[in-house]
Amino acid sequence: MAHNHPRSRHGIRSRLLVTNAAVVVAAIATTTTVALIIGPPMFRKVMQDVLVPGRTGPHPYEHVFRQATAVSVGMSLAVAATTALGLSWYLSRRMHRSTAELAAAATAVAGGNYDIRVSPPHLGTEFDAIADAFNTMAEQLGSVETTRRQLLADLAHELRTPVSVIDAYLESIEDGIHPLDATTIGVLRDQTRRLARLSSDVRALSDAERDMALVDTQSVVPATLIAGAVDAFAAPYRAKGVELHSDIAPGLPELWADPQRLDQVLANLLTNALRHTDAGGTVRVVATTAGGSVRIQVSDDGDGIAAEHLPRLFERFYRADAARDRAHGGSGIGLAIAKALVDAHHGRITAASAGVGSGATFTVELPSRAVAQL
DSSP states (O other): OOOOOOOOSSOHHHHHHHHHHHHHHHHHHHHHHIIIIIHHHHHHHHHHHHTSTTOOSOOHHHHHHHHHHHHHHHHHHHHHHHHHHHHHHHHHHHHHHHHHHHHHHHHHHHTTOTTOOOOOOOSOHHHHHHHHHHHHHHHHHHHHHHHHHHHHHHHHHHHHHHHHHHHHHHHHHHTTSSOSSHHHHHHHHHHHHHHHHHHHHHHHHHHHHHTGGGOOOEEEOHHHHHHHHHHHTHHHHHHHTOEEEEEEOTTOOOEEEOHHHHHHHHHHHHHHHHHTOOTTOEEEEEEEEETTEEEEEEEESSSOOOGGGGGGTTSTTOOSSHHHHHHTTOOSOHHHHHHHHHHHTTOEEEEEOSSTTSOEEEEEEEEBHHHHTO
């Protein structure tokens, strides 16, 4: 939306020149007044009292004094005026160039060019701070735009497979190749569930990132939180034949957090561990104290992660093994949601693995209640 604010008729360059010119004029007026009106009577009085006591009227040296004063004052004022106006012109020129560059860059950013940067004008810390702030803003806008485009591309990619499967099956049903039997309905149902799950995950990620500052903080006992999450996943782990164990250190400090958000973090990590651990494997949840934080680790002995994938695990839709994750129903958003929620609690989440086939460990560190309320 455009804002029709009244525009100034004069730029900073002309304003600076006029201001300095006014200062010079005031200096000239003051000096002239002192030199021509106040100075001669004072000189006359001194000469009369010193040289010819009791004499009145103009002194012969007064004319010489006037001429000497006029010449000296005129020369000094000319030098001062030239210097002041020259420096003002130079400074105003630099300011004009800097502001013009900033205005052009802002126009470019408004047009979608987020790669443009402005150079510090070196006119003072304030002007340099403006340039730095603008460059930071442009960089962040560029990052947001890149993320937005990547998100749209990832969404299109994720939607393509189930939509293609549904379309192919509908065509085959229309052509009489596949009957509309229980098997076909089951395939279509799986794809619609996949679409629904993707929609739900994208919504959850959007809510997590948008409402990062809206967590409902309260006192949370880590042991109770972890025990509840482990109990909730006992059935699906047992059904797949994966053992789930927890090891909670005694005396863990309380957290100042949103229990529902942290429960979602643990649920995402336990779901991810179950997805990548085959029958007969083991997943462990370990909670310890680390300085002023509570450290929660979810470790598995499953697929493992190659080193080159570790830095990108928490990006939206990123998969270390895309084919395997899709086969297991993963959308590639769960870890991104977990990171957004941990960030909302001013915590930190990391991933570690010795390599493919060596399992993985996800570590969440959250500030204790005492630290969080400082």
